Amino acid sequence: MSLTLDKNEILTWLRETNPARLEELWRRADETRRQHVGDAVHLRGLVEISNFCARACAYCGLRVANTKLTRYRMDAAEIFAAAQQAVTFGYGTVVLQGGEDYGIRTDWLAEVVRGIKSETPLAVTLSLGERPEKDLAEWRAAGADRYLIRFETSDADLFTKIHPPLGNHKCDRLVILRQLREIGFEVGSGIMVGIPGQTYASVAEDLRLFHELDLDMIGIGPFIPHPATPLGNGGKFFPSGNGEQAPNNELMVYKSVALARLVRPDANIPATSALATINKVNGRELGLRRGANVFMPNLTPLKYRRLYEIYPDKACIAETGDTCHGCLNRRISGLGRHIGSGQGGRKQRQSAAEMPAGQEWGYA
Ligand code: SAH
Numbered sequence: 001m002s003l004t005l006d007k008n009e010i011l012t013w014l015r016e017t018n019p020a021r022l023e024e025l026w027r028r029a030d031e032t033r034r035q036h037v038g039d040a041v042h043l044r045g046l047v048e049i050s051n052f053c054a055r056a057c058a059y060c061g062l063r064v065a066n067t068k069l070t071r072y073r074m075d076a077a078e079i080f081a082a083a084q085q086a087v088t089f090g091y092g093t094v095v096l097q098g099g100e101d102y103g104i105r106t107d108w109l110a111e112v113v114r115g116i117k118s119e120t121p122l123a124v125t126l127s128l129g130e131r132p133e134k135d136l137a138e139w140r141a142a143g144a145d146r147y148l149i150r151f152e153t154s155d156a157d158l159f160t161k162i163h164p165p166l167g168n169h170k171c172d173r174l175v176i177l178r179q180l181r182e183i184g185f186e187v188g189s190g191i192m193v194g195i196p197g198q199t200y201a202s203v204a205e206d207l208r209l210f211h212e213l214d215l216d217m218i219g220i221g222p223f224i225p226h227p228a229t230p231l232g233n234g235g236k237f238f239p240s241g242n243g244e245q246a247p248n249n250e251l252m253v254y255k256s257v258a259l260a261r262l263v264r265p266d267a268n269i270p271a272t273s274a275l276a277t278i279n280k281v282n283g284r285e286l287g288l289r290r291g292a293n294v295f296m297p298n299l300t301p302l303k304y305r306r307l308y309e310i311y312p313d314k315a316c317i318a319e320t321g322d323t324c325h326g327c328l329n330r331r332i333s334g335l336g337r338h339i340g341s342g343q344g345g346r347k348q349r350q351s352a353a354e355m356p357a358g359q360e361w362g363y364a
């Protein structure tokens with residue numbers, strides 16, 4: 001499928017402030033979502049399995065230099081119990097996420113994945129950072145279905161500044177995304193919106209890249225400053241001063257989500273927890289009405305949840321699985337939508353030539 005919304009049009013939408021015009025963007029995104037992935041909202045149970053991290057990311061509270069943070073790593077029994085909860089609540093997927101923790105041994109995690117796959121009907125998604133290709137291949141062979149790794153920003157200089165390499169190991173998340181696809185994973189990526197130093201034009205390029213990479217899943221959340229990080233004082237880290245700085249506000253996230261839906265009509269796109277954090281009242285609902293079709297309820301045991309502090313003041317920090325499930329049910333039916341059944345993976349990848357007539361999209 002070709003990209004019929006070009007980068008200039010994307011940029012114009014990102015700068016749009018007229019509420020009536022924006023209503024049109026929301027309407028198109030919602031309609032595209034409905035046509036391509038339907039009304040089901042798929043739920044992925046998020047289990048934050050470790051907050052150890054070898055990296056020094058300037059944005060993230062788990063960064064190795066944050067010595068104030070108490071570190072934890074869940075054991076296999078705790079991870080199985082969380083996966084079991086996902087089954088109980090009828091979620092089709094469990095997402096095992098963590099810092100880039102080399103204390104998570106490759107064979108150990110492979111065994112955990114094999115256990116979940118043999119004892120539950122769940123799809124298993126991993127999000128464990130930039131592990132070597134052989135680790136990723138071993139986890140795929142153990143049955144893991146999907147891998148999430150955001151490229152965070154397509155601005156290579158900015159990315160290197162906020163995500164310094166580990167030792168002399170050059171890091172290129174676009175290369176990793178290609179490897180993941182070759183290994184046979186469904187592949188997810190995404191960005192933070194409003195990183196200090198990130199311009200509107202670079203967000204437009206991020207969106208173009210979502211299309212080019214043909215991503216199966218796209219996560220977009222606002223950058224939220226964490227006081228224990230170099231970016232904790234917000235804009236002061238990289239003064240932009242030229243009016244080009246992309247804001248890290250709700251509206252900018254909704255525009256990016258809506259445009260992500262238009263450039264990747266059949267992708268799975270969550271209303272992210274970071275969005276729910278900056279608008280705890282109805283950020284999720286607005287995300288789901290402006291292009292998103294997935295939500296990731298948190299199944300991390302409460303005793304660990306507070307410690308997985310990638311950013312402060314996270315939404316739903318004290319919600320048990322039960323209360324969360326009830327709340328989500330209400331929110332989703334309030335939108336006239338329903339909770340998806342099954343694993344909710346990407347439908348068959350199609351080339352443009354195979355697309356049925358009338359399914360082309362865009363602003364022709
Ligand atoms: N270690 C894994 C998982 C990181 S947490 C990895 O690096 O891929 C998942 C996502 O949280 C990150 O990709 C990033 O986009 C987001 N995140 C981290 N710190 C954040 C912050 N301060 N504000 C908003 N999002 C943040």
